Every structure is written in C-alpha cells, then in structure tokens.
Amino acid sequence: MRDLEYLRLLAREYPSVKAASSEIINLKAICGLPKGTEYFFSDLHGEYEAFVYLLRSASGIIREKIRETFGHIIPEDEQVELANLIYYPDRNLARLIAEDRCTEDWQRITIYRLVEICKVVASKYTRSKVRKKMPKEFAYVIDELLHVDYNDENKRVYYGEIIRAIIDTKVADKFISAICELIQNLTIDNLHIIGDIFDRGPRADIIMNELMQFHDVDIQWGNHDISWMGAATGNPACVCNVLRIAISYNSFDVLEDGYGINLRPLSMFAAKVYRDDPCTRFTPKILDQNIYDAVDPGLAAKMHKAIAVLQFKVEGQIIRRHPGYKMDDRILLEQVDYNAGTVTIGGKSYPLLDTNFPTIDPAHPLKLSKEEEELLHTLVLSFKHSELLHRHIRFLYARGELYKCCNGNLMYHGCIPMKEDGSFEEMICDGEPLSGRALMDYISGQIRQAYFLNDGEPGKERAKDFMWYLWCGAKSPVFGKDKMTTFEHYFVADKALQREHMNPYYKLSQKEEVCDRIFEEFGLSKQGSHIINGHVPVKIKDGETPVKANGKLFVIDGGLSKAYQKYTGIAGYTLIYNSNHLALAEHKPFNPDVESTPRVSIVEKMKSRVMVGNTDKGKELKAMIEDLTELVAAFRRGDIKEQND
Numbered sequence: 136m137r138d139l140e141y142l143r144l145l146a147r148e149y150p151s152v153k154a155a156s157s158e159i160i161n162l163k164a165i166c167g168l169p170k171g172t173e174y175f176f177s178d179l180h181g182e183y184e185a186f187v188y189l190l191r192s193a194s195g196i197i198r199e200k201i202r203e204t205f206g207h208i209i210p211e212d213e214q215v216e217l218a219n220l221i222y223y224p225d226r227n228l229a230r231l232i233a234e235d236r237c238t239e240d241w242q243r244i245t246i247y248r249l250v251e252i253c254k255v256v257a258s259k260y261t262r263s264k265v266r267k268k269m270p271k272e273f274a275y276v277i278d279e280l281l282h283v284d285y286n287d288e289n290k291r292v293y294y295g296e297i298i299r300a301i302i303d304t305k306v307a308d309k310f311i312s313a314i315c316e317l318i319q320n321l322t323i324d325n326l327h328i329i330g331d332i333f334d335r336g337p338r339a340d341i342i343m344n345e346l347m348q349f350h351d352v353d354i355q356w357g358n359h360d361i362s363w364m365g366a367a368t369g370n371p372a373c374v375c376n377v378l379r380i381a382i383s384y385n386s387f388d389v390l391e392d393g394y395g396i397n398l399r400p401l402s403m404f405a406a407k408v409y410r411d412d413p414c415t416r417f418t419p420k421i422l423d424q425n426i427y428d429a430v431d432p433g434l435a436a437k438m439h440k441a442i443a444v445l446q447f448k449v450e451g452q453i454i455r456r457h458p459g460y461k462m463d464d465r466i467l468l469e470q471v472d473y474n475a476g477t478v479t480i481g482g483k484s485y486p487l488l489d490t491n492f493p494t495i496d497p498a499h500p501l502k503l504s505k506e507e508e509e510l511l512h513t514l515v516l517s518f519k520h521s522e523l524l525h526r527h528i529r530f531l532y533a534r535g536e537l538y539k540c541c542n543g544n545l546m547y548h549g550c551i552p553m554k555e556d557g558s559f560e561e562m563i564c565d566g567e568p569l570s571g572r573a574l575m576d577y578i579s580g581q582i583r584q585a586y587f588l589n590d591g592e593p594g595k596e597r598a599k600d601f602m603w604y605l606w607c608g609a610k611s612p613v614f615g616k617d618k619m620t621t622f623e624h625y626f627v628a629d630k631a632l633q634r635e636h637m638n639p640y641y642k643l644s645q646k647e648e649v650c651d652r653i654f655e656e657f658g659l660s661k662q663g664s665h666i667i668n669g670h671v672p673v674k675i676k677d678g679e680t681p682v683k684a685n686g687k688l689f690v691i692d693g694g695l696s697k698a699y700q701k702y703t704g705i706a707g708y709t710l711i712y713n714s715n716h717l718a719l720a721e722h723k724p725f726n727p728d729v730e731s732t733p734r735v736s737i738v739e740k741m742k743s744r745v746m747v748g749n750t751d752k753g754k755e756l757k758a759m760i761e762d763l764t765e766l767v768a769a770f771r772r773g774d775i776k777e778q779n780d
C-alpha cells in the first residue's frame with residue numbers, strides 16, 4: 136500500500152473520487168492509443184538547410200500523407216505546393232501575397248485542404264493531446280474544424296461560416312501558418328538527435344535555434360558537440376579546434392554572424408606572422424559560400440595555419456598536465472627537428488610538408504609567443520562571453536546526455552569502448568577502474584562539472600581539460616578511435632600515418648551477442664531492443680548497410696554532411712519508429728528547388744501495433760493509474776477526506 140502522505144499530496148490535485156476516477160479513465164484511454172512517431176537523426180554537422188527541410192517535411196512523411204489524402208483529387212503540382220506551404224508557411228505565404236495569389240478562393244481551398252491533412256495526422260492522438268498542441272488563439276476554431284461532421288447539413292453550413300469568418304477578419308494567413316505548424320508538430324512526436332550537430336557545415340547555430348523551438352527533443356552528445364561545449368567552458372584547446380575546423384571549411388558565418396566571435400585579432404595576427412607564406416597546406420575546403428562574412432581564401436589559409444599551430448601547442452600542454460591520458464606520443468611539435476624539417480613518428484623520421492614555423496621556439500616548442508598568448512586570451516574570452524552560444528550550450532546540457540534508453544532503444548553517438556576480447560575497456564576514474572555503463576555515467580558527471588562548477592571550484596579545471604580528452608582521446612566513447620591524426624594530415628605525406636584506427640567496438644558490435652551484452656549492461660531486454668549510433672559514415676556505395684547485428688544495431692550517419700556525401704553516396708538517413716514499424720528513410724542531396732521524397736524501407740515490422748501502454752511513457756502512466764486507484768480506495772475507506780471540486 137502506498138504511503139498515506141504521498142496519497143494526500145496526490146489528493147491536492149485530484150480532490151475527489153470523481154476527479155481521480157476521471158483521470159484514471161483518461162490515462163487508460165491514452166495507454167490504449169498507438170504510440171507516437173519517434174524520429175532519429177545524427178551527424179547534422181551544420182547542414183541547416185537540409186536538416187530543417189527534413190524536420191519540417193517529417194522526412195517525406197507529410198508528402199506521403201498528402202498523396203494518400205488527395206492523390207486522385209488534386210494535381211501533382213498543387214500537392215507539392217501544399218507540402219511546401221506546410222514546411223515553410225511564412226516564407227510561402229509572403230511569396231504568394233507578393234505574387235497576388237493569396238486570394239479568398241485560394242485561402243478557402245487551402246484551409247480546407249490543411250484541415251483534411253491535419254485530421255489525418257491527428258487521428259492517432261487523443262483530442263486533448265491535439266488540443267494541447269494547438270496555438271492558443273486558434274485552438275477553439277481548429278478543434279471545431281477538425282470535428283465537423285460532413286454528413287450533417289447544419290454542420291456543413293457551420294464549417295463554411297467558420298472559414299468565412301477567418302477570411303473576413305483578415306487572419307487567414309495567421310491561421311494557415313498556425314495549422315501548418317500544428318501538422319508538423321503532430322507528425323513527429325519525439326525527436327532524437329544522436330550527436331554531432333556542430334562543425335564542417337555552414338550554420339550549426341541555425342540548427343540549434345530550430346531544435347530549441349521543437350516541442351520534444353533529446354540529444355546524445357557527439358564528439359563535435361563536446362568540443363563546442365568544451366570551448367564554451369573556456370578550454371583553449373577546444374576553442375582552437377572549433378575555430379580550426381570552421382576555418383578549414385570556410386565557415387565564417389557560424390562564428391561571426393552566428394555567435395558574434397570576433398575573428399579580427401586572429402586575422403591580423405595571421406596576416407602579419409604568415410605574410411610571405413602562402414600556407415598552401417591550409418587552403419580551406421570550400422563547400423558553401425559565406426553569406427555574410429566573405430574572407431579571402433589566401434587570408435583564410437593563414438588564419439587556418441595560425442590556429443592549427445596554436446592548437447598543437449595548447450594540446451601539448453594539456454597532455455603534459457595529464458600523464459594519465461597516456462598521450463605523450465601525440466606531442467608532435469616536440470618530435471620535430473626544426474633545422475632538418477622532419478618529424479619523428481613511431482621511431483621513424485618523415486619530411487615535413489611545411490617547415491615554416493615563425494612562432495615556434497625549437498627549444499620550447501609548446502611555449503606560446505607573447506602575441507599568441509594575447510590572441511588566445513581574446514579568443515577564449517569571446518567564447519566565454521557569447522550570449523547566444525551559451526544559450527545554445529545550456530540547451531545542449533538541458534536536453535542532452537551521453538546516452539539514453541527510450542522505448543527499448545539505446546542511443547549514443549560513438550561507442551561503448553571495448554577491448555579486442557570483447558570486454559568493456561576500463562578507464563581509471565578517481566583511482567577506480569570503471570567501464571561500460573558506470574564509465575558512461577562517470578563521464579556524464581564530468582561533462583556537467585566542466586560547465587556548471589564555478590571557476591576556482593575543485594575539479595573544474597580537471598573537468599574542462601577532460602572535455603578535450605573526450606574530443607580526441609583513445610578511450611573516449613564519443614570519439615572511439617586510437618588517435619586523431621590532425622598533425623599528420625597537415626604535415627606528413629605518408630597516408631599510412633594519417634590512418635585512425637577504430638575502437639574494437641566497431642567490429643565487435645556487428646555481432647548479435649555483443650549487442651546483447653550491451654543491452655544487459657544497460658538493463659535492456661535482449662528481445663526487441665536496438666542500439667542506435669551515429670559517428671561513422673555508412674558507405675552505401677561500397678555496399679555497407681546501416682542495419683547491423685541481425686537488426687539489433689543501427690548506424691545512421693548517412694552523410695547529411697556535404698563533406699562526407701562522396702563517401703556514403705547518399706545524403707543522410709532518418710530512422711523512423713512509429714506504432715507499426717521501424718523504417719529508414721534514405722535521402723538524396725538537398726536541393727531547395729526540387730521536391731524530393733526519400734526512399735523509405737521498413738527494417739522491422741512490429742509483431743503487433745505498439746500502443747502507448749507498451750512504451751516507457753506508458754509505464755509511467757500505468758504507475759500513475761495505480762496511484763490514483765489507491766487514492767480512490769483511500770477516499771472510500773475514509774482515510775482521506777474528499778474535497779468537493
């Protein structure tokens with residue numbers, strides 16, 4: 136029997152048998168509905184246009200609903216127009232108004248069509264859930280329109296009158312916009328982002344804004360997110376990495392326009408120090424043009440080199456501070472023979488592809504020059520003080536985790552580090568070896584401490600340094616490789632040295648029994664559970680598949696990142712889990728002018744339709760039903776007095 140004190144608290148919200156029983160009925164009804172649709176994305180890498188399109192179009196599902204509803208009735212081009220209106224209502228309404236096409240007839244027909252689509256996507260939810268998602272100012276009207284009975288002549292007249300009133304009162308565009316957003320909102324019930332929102336592509340900040348407006352989203356941090364979070368804590372090595380990657384992809388807009396990071400000190404420094412150096416090894420890759428901050432590629436190359444050298448110096452300093460990281464062999468600036476122009480790696484000497492290091496003192500290669508020190512100080516402050524960046528980082532912390540279990544799916548970006556023999560890799564944490572889930576929980580704690588401890592509090596600096604380790608350390612679950620060969624990529628021709636070796640997890644996890652062991656470690660059942668990862672681009676064109684371990688593991692990095700599409704052969708995946716099945720939508724490269732529907736393949740059919748009652752949420756609702764049942768019994772016994780409501 137439940138604690139009477141607890142039931143008394145519950146009675147404040149449900150003060151009578153009537154109130155408690157009607158909530159029981161309500162909750163039971165919800166448990167009996169089909170579960171909502173979950174969407175999984177990973178490795179967005181700043182590709183805001185493609186991602187926003189996928190999100191708003193529900194990865195092709197809205198287009199499919201339009202086809203099912205109006206396929207035989209309205210022409211294809213009008214269906215496409217309706218779809219685009221739903222995805223980008225404000226932009227399309229403004230265009231139609233400018234083209235004088237937003238006539239009353241158009242408004243009437245459009246509202247009718249939108250209401251029909253809305254009915255379809257709302258059909259699997261309770262009326263109350265749909266109502267909660269409605270914009271307040273139109274909730275009553277939308278509710279009425281969704282429930283009009285067309286067989287009844289009076290109701291039909293009433294329907295006509297409502298639409299007439301919307302048009303006459305000149306709120307049709309606002310109404311259309313509101314119902315489009317409601318359709319989007321109802322199509323995706325929960326959104327899971329399996330990491331790597333940041334880096335490479337043009338505008339991760341725009342993706343973050345979009346996610347912050349989304350009604351239900353969780354994020355499992357990727358190594359690139361961790362690196363930005365580390366930069367926001369003021370870790371100089373993370374600051375340099377974030378800047379270096381952005382500059383290397385010519386992504387100045389996210390830094391300057393997005394987060395207000397002032398790059399002028401860096402550009403002045405680089406222009407001066409590398410005045411006569413063409414910095415050819417550092418020419419940025421140009422995949423997207425900057426819209427706001429065009430930087431001359433010659434200057435960008437100099438900035439790129441300046442920040443890379445600074446990065447190698449501060450990384451070397453962190454490694455020195457932490458012998459426990461076991462990364463001494465990564466302090467490559469100390470392995471350079473500055474006279475001979477060579478570097479020794481793994482006991483062998485290699486010629487350097489670039490030997491001009493005006494800021495390095497060969498006797499103390501990790502020491503910053505005075506100017507470098509000032510520059511770094513200013514850059515770190517810019518990251519610490521960017522208001523918008525911190526709003527986004529706080530959101531990453533609030534909605535983010537290192538891993539999450541939800542409805543039998545275990546999600547994490549990279550891996551659970553393993554040894555060749557299949558056992559979980561250990562890391563010494565505060566003197567104690569931890570592995571598997573315990574290690575993931577410990578690391579989560581460190582990630583939170585890095586940001587939330589106050590400056591000067593014990594543990595703060597250590598946790599901040601650890602953020603950099605997580606970005607590129609061999610035992611990091613978000614990185615999952617033996618080393619990050621950035622130095623070798625810039626300075627050494629031998630491709631063998633540039634190779635990064637994946638943690639044994641990646642080979643082992645393709646076996647079903649290894650996945651089963653991971654499920655066990657995380658308290659999940661071996662039947663019906665899945666692991667969902669990102670991080671490793673799936674090379675479809677080489678015959679790889681995202682479905683592994685006999686359907687127990689999904690790797691869904693399909694290459695939303697433009698830089699990686701040449702390897703994968705497609706432009707990203709969405710994993711979709713509705714009440715009937717798990718499906719993978721495979722996307723074509725994004726083109727804003729062409730409506731493209733992804734190839735959707737069902738990867739697992741559920742044995743029977745999954746109802747809310749079978750989900751994690753359903754478990755909570757059932758526990759609540761039990762509590763309320765006890766409360767009703769307590770009222771009836773007279774242990775708690777009913778209040779009239």
Ligand SMILES: O=P(O)(O)OC[C@H]1O[C@](O)(COP(=O)(O)O)[C@@H](O)[C@@H]1O
Nearest residue numbers: 331335358359616619620621635670
């Ligand atoms: O392809 P790029 O942008 O030059 O970056 C290569 C680097 O990115 C990494 O692959 C990490 O990024 P991912 O998490 O996207 O794989 C490193 O292992 C590698 O050194």
Ligand SMILES: [Mn+2]
Nearest residue numbers: 331357358670
């Ligand atoms: Mn990654």
